Amino acid sequence: MAVSDSAAKEIQAPDEQSEAIRVTDLHKSFGSLEVLKGVSLTAHKGDVVAIIGGSGSGKSTFLRCINFLETPTSGQIVVNGEEILMRADGTPVKRRQIERVRTRLGMVFQAFNLWTHRTLLENVIEVPIHVLKVPRAEAIEKAKILLDRVGLGDKADTFPSYLSGGQQQRAAIARALAVDPSVMLFDEPTSALDPELVGEVLTVIRDLAAEGRTMLLVTHEMKFAREVATHVVYLFEGCIEEQGPPAELFGNPKSARLQQFLQTVG
């Protein structure tokens, strides 16, 4: 079992070593609008958790709360056994701790967000050199390997604006891999891409899944989620409506809302 609901959280203690991320009873409100209404989720090492749901279901917000790009309203977040200390209002107690935890969470954005004033290689070595203090030569060597791996070895000295969306997103994945993340967070990585470019990005993500990387993946690609995920979570209006192994969730959805959702997205 990859994911527990909140009722089962007490019996997880022996499992702690293998836990990559544990989120307990996460709430998030924007003003009076409550976007997350108590979401709990545990990802173990090697899990690929796909988070699906309709527009406004809170799936992106949930992912962004894990690395505090959004400040949760309440709840508990544990990354690699380290609990992120929050005040009563959800703001982190120590920015240093957030920064340290974030360096272990490689995030890939919907809009790529490659740094436009730097070449691909500079994008990939930026965090290793200036945050993780890796020696420059070592960072460059590793970055070249990573760019090769995502098929962009020949574009190392190119600026992001000269590349297609698919190439930019693959470079963004290389940038995330450069920090040796313990968990990768994908926030709708293919939603901003032209249809013919989706495949090349999914291929890269599929390879990462195959090598056993821990990943949380917010996606609209149902076929892909079914293929690569070890666990699927369906969010509806800020709550986990249904979750389980992909074959079960897609093959035999129990909740009426999920059935309807799967029908509309085809």
Next chain:
Amino acid sequence: MGAPRPTLAAGDKQMIDWRSLLQPHRIVLMALFAGLVIWCAVSLRWDWIPEYTPLAIEGAWRTIWILVVTTVAGFLLAIPLGLAQAVGPWYLSAPAKTFCTIIRGTPLLLQIWLLYYGLGSLFPQIPWIRGSELWPYLRQAWPYAVLALTLSYAGYEGEVMRGAFSGVNKGQLEAANAFGMPRFTMFRRIWLPQAIRNVLPTLGGETILQLKATPLVATITVVEIYSVSSRVRSDTFIVYEPLILLAVFYMIIAGIITLMFRRFENQTVQR
């Protein structure tokens, strides 16, 4: 990175094609211009030049260093001014906004005079300033000129930088945040370079305006290149010749500024 950066093709390809200059209308214009230059050289009076050359070099040098010092110092001040206005809490943004509004809302000549005749006449009445080691400088005019021009540049560029900081795509900063980049690193590596890149053309124009503001400091007895031309006129009653050379001097400096900023722009790639 040692890697060569691709430059914008448009900037490089505008080099002069000599054959295109050999068209009739251009030849006529060039001949007219050459005639004008020759007429100037032959019929106007240039015999005063040797006598005033040392003074002119001194004045030109002073104009240039005042320009460089005030733009650099003004820009360094403009960064916190812009940042405070863009994202600062009210107790920082309000004073920054007030400063920029006052500087932009009053004539530079007035600012120079207020500092020189105001502070300049206030300081001698304060014993500890008179006794301080700075006094030999503070009794001269140039510190007030440099201060006034610096504050002026900072006021205008503070406003420019406010827009530049706000204009940087939020996703760029979010990516830095998501990778745990400390705030100052993010500012230095991502935010500031992108902000400056976006306003380089504006900064180039503002620097040329700053150059052309420097003659105002002649009004408080700073001897820069404009005041040298005035001196020639009052000494010799020769009016046009020094002014023509003065115009040429400013155009050359403005040209150099333009070229420098174009080089910066070509080194950075627009989104």
